Amino acid sequence: MNDAAAAIGGADRIRAVKTLVIEGEGTQYNLGQDVTPSAHGQTFTVTDAREAIDVAGGRMRIELTRKPNFAYFQGPQPQRLAQGIDGNVGYNVGPNGAATRVPDAVANDRRDALLQYPITAVRAALDPMAKLANARTEGGESLVDVTTAGGQAFTLAIDATTKLPTRVAARADNTNLGDVVAATSFADYQDAGGLKMPARLTIKVDDFTTAEYRVTKQAVDADTGDLAAPADAAKAPAIASVPPATVAVEQLAKGVWYLAGQSHHSVLLEFGDHLTLIETPQNDTRALAVIAKARELVPNKPLTEVINSHHHFDHSGGLRAAMSEGLTIITNQGNVALYEEIAKRPHTIVPDALAKNAKPLMVKGISEDTVLSDGTMTVNLYPFSGPHSETMLLTYLPRERLLVEADVYNPGPVQSFAANLLEQLKKRNLRIDRMVPLHAKVAPYAQFVKDVAAAQAAAN
Numbered sequence: 166m167n168d169a170a171a172a173i174g175g176a177d178r179i180r181a182v183k184t185l186v187i188e189g190e191g192t193q194y195n196l197g198q199d200v201t202p203s204a205h206g207q208t209f210t211v212t213d214a215r216e217a218i219d220v221a222g223g224r225m226r227i228e229l230t231r232k233p234n235f236a237y238f239q240g241p242q243p244q245r246l247a248q249g250i251d252g253n254v255g256y257n258v259g260p261n262g263a264a265t266r267v268p269d270a271v272a273n274d275r276r277d278a279l280l281q282y283p284i285t286a287v288r289a290a291l292d293p294m295a296k297l298a299n300a301r302t303e304g305g306e307s308l309v310d311v312t313t314a315g316g317q318a319f320t321l322a323i324d325a326t327t328k329l330p331t332r333v334a335a336r337a338d339n340t341n342l343g344d345v346v347a348a349t350s351f352a353d354y355q356d357a358g359g360l361k362m363p364a365r366l367t368i369k370v371d372d373f374t375t376a377e378y379r380v381t382k383q384a385v386d387a388d389t390g391d392l393a394a395p396a397d398a399a400k401a402p403a404i405a406s407v408p409p410a411t412v413a414v415e416q417l418a419k420g421v422w423y424l425a426g427q428s429h430h431s432v433l434l435e436f437g438d439h440l441t442l443i444e445t446p447q448n449d450t451r452a453l454a455v456i457a458k459a460r461e462l463v464p465n466k467p468l469t470e471v472i473n474s475h476h477h478f479d480h481s482g483g484l485r486a487a488m489s490e491g492l493t494i495i496t497n498q499g500n501v502a503l504y505e506e507i508a509k510r511p512h513t514i515v516p517d518a519l520a521k522n523a524k525p526l527m528v529k530g531i532s533e534d535t536v537l538s539d540g541t542m543t544v545n546l547y548p549f550s551g552p553h554s555e556t557m558l559l560t561y562l563p564r565e566r567l568l569v570e571a572d573v574y575n576p577g578p579v580q581s582f583a584a585n586l587l588e589q590l591k592k593r594n595l596r597i598d599r600m601v602p603l604h605a606k607v608a609p610y611a612q613f614v615k616d617v618a619a620a621q622a623a624a625n
């Protein structure tokens with residue numbers, strides 16, 4: 166640690182740093198939301214990024230503009246993001262200037278991210294109250310485990326030759342992936358304010374690169390502006406955990422219920438001797454509430470399986486809960502390897518339902534049109550590939566003339582993926598009365614056709 170401090174500019178100089186202002190540009194990737202589970206091609210171009218850090222005060226605000234380089238569901242226009250942390254209060258500032266407090270878990274991640282920088286990491290480690298342990302050499306790097314006075318833990322790696330920090334890594338929780346290593350790597354050190362600061366930063370979650378930044382300008386003890394949490398966020402109550410799920414039931418047909426209520430919906434199907442859910446989304450809280458509601462609605466038949474619409478993390482985040490309840494997962498064949506991986510990953514930092522109640526994975530991969538039928542209920546499953554995801558499953562109920570899909574069509578004016586869906590459905594000559602989106606409201610098929618036409622007219 167002394168070597169690292171000396172290489173950066175000296176322990177006294179590091180302790181004296183009040184603020185850091187770092188400007189740059191780069192690329193963000195789309196972890197958990199790309200077109201296939203293994204794809205890495207969807208990016209956002211980041212410009213005008215500015216991070217201001219109050220080093221001693223533990224406050225930070227980052228603002229940046231990001232423009233999607235793919236068919237993004239929010240549209241192609243650049244988004245301006247502003248996020249901050251002030252002590253225990255994490256907040257986002259919307260384009261309208263309104264600040265909202267973020268959940269404590271997000272605020273914790275931001276506090277950890279504050280230490281993923283050479284000066285802040287070494288400064289925290291130089292604190293006499295910090296604990297250093299397990300000094301070791303791996304390859305061309307020297308590593309040491311640090312626990313700060315405040316209880317934050319990370320590993321600092323320094324280059325064995327230059328002694329400059331190469332990486333800060335910390336264990337973190339991810340709803341879908343469980344225990345992960347969140348790491349930032351540093352390269353291309355430059356002189357600024359009597360210190361060495363990296364001009365290239367690469368951020369990873371395990372092996373997945375989530376962002377790469379090039380620093381265009383950096384300053385020590387420059388004016389940061391006001392880094393206090395905006396009043397609306399500061400006075401908002403802490404969000405200690407995922408809010409409770411509300412499940413609103415709407416019967417769509419005999420043996421078919423829409424389980425909506427918040428942002429992500431499910432559908433319950435009643436077969437002759439069992440129940441099937443479509444979608445256990447988001448997280449344990451949502452998935453377990455939907456599963457409980459299904460069992461409450463039809464208590465005399467076992468719930469045995471869940472049809473998963475696609476691999477995106479917000480739609481697969483409840484699959485481990487489904488596994489813990491003994492459900493078989495039916496998904497596009499292209500997602501099976503991911504779910505096998507997700508089933509066995511450790512969740513020790515935040516033990517989830519499956520960690521507390523281990524069950525073997527039961528998964529059926531669907532690679533061609535498949536019919537689930539027992540005379541009472543008939544369900545057609547169609548593997549579907551579009552610009553939103555190439556490993557989707559559409560569910561069609563031929564008797565009820567319902568088409569269930571996620572993310573591709575939400576009734577309303579902006580429909581970037583809906584034209585592709587309409588085209589593919591037309592080729593199948595399906596008789597559809599109602600579209601059942603897992604993110605929006607049920608809509609007549611005629612409205613779907615009208616929305617697509619309006620979107621195409623607007624695009625031309």
Ligand SMILES: [Zn+2]
Nearest residue numbers: 475477553572
């Ligand atoms: Zn999606």
